Amino acid sequence: MRLFFGLSLPDDVRSVTRACAEEAAQRVPGRYALPENHHITLAFLGDVPEKRLGDARDVLARCAAAFPAPVLSLDGFDCFGRRTNGILILRVTSCPPLLPLHEQLVQALTEAGLPADPGPFAPHITLARHAVMADAMPACPPVSFSCTRAHVYLSARDEAHVLRYTPLETVCFSSAGSGN
Numbered sequence: 001m002r003l004f005f006g007l008s009l010p011d012d013v014r015s016v017t018r019a020c021a022e023e024a025a026q027r028v029p030g031r032y033a034l035p036e037n038h039h040i041t042l043a044f045l046g047d048v049p050e051k052r053l054g055d056a057r058d059v060l061a062r063c064a065a066a067f068p069a070p071v072l073s074l075d076g077f078d079c080f081g082r083r084t085n086g087i088l089i090l091r092v093t094s095c096p097p098l099l100p101l102h103e104q105l106v107q108a109l110t111e112a113g114l115p116a117d118p119g120p121f122a123p124h125i126t127l128a129r130h131a132v133m134a135d136a137m138p139a140c141p142p143v144s145f146s147c148t149r150a151h152v153y154l155s156a157r158d159e160a161h162v163l164r165y166t167p168l169e170t171v172c173f174s175s176a177g178s179g180n
């Protein structure tokens, strides 16, 4: 099974990212992700034997329990890769920053004998692949939200061959200092 660790979006934030994608699609051609699939990747594992799902969950649970619930903000449109055939993203900033969490996850996965893509890591929400970027992009609404939970996601195609990201396991961040 193809797995990754990630953060889901509250419904109201997903409405904003959906609207951002719809607005972007007016000027940026590309293969747009399903809004249901909008997420923030924390670490990508790749192919993992089904019997090791519990070990992957334990890694995420341990690292998340030691990390304060982050407050995330959408930080505008950007592009990974080539502007003529790139990945259209929304940048995400986090308080505290997510890079140390990503590094801890990669280290803990490696120690557990699980695969882990070391990065580079830049928090983002993928809106479209094979995007042809426009010279000017609209502003993205100033949205902030708190994330209390992280998920082990399954990346798989459904019966109609549509790619879906499904949370299989859910774990909690530390509540220390977050007011939760």
Ligand code: 2AM
Pocket: 004, 039, 040, 041, 043, 044, 117, 124, 125, 126, 155
């Ligand atoms: P992204 O949209 O956040 O970049 C499932 O494949 C998800 O894992 C992708 O949507 C992608 O999320 C993320 N991912 C991160 N590193 C990856 C890699 N090396 N290969 C494939 N997907 C990766």
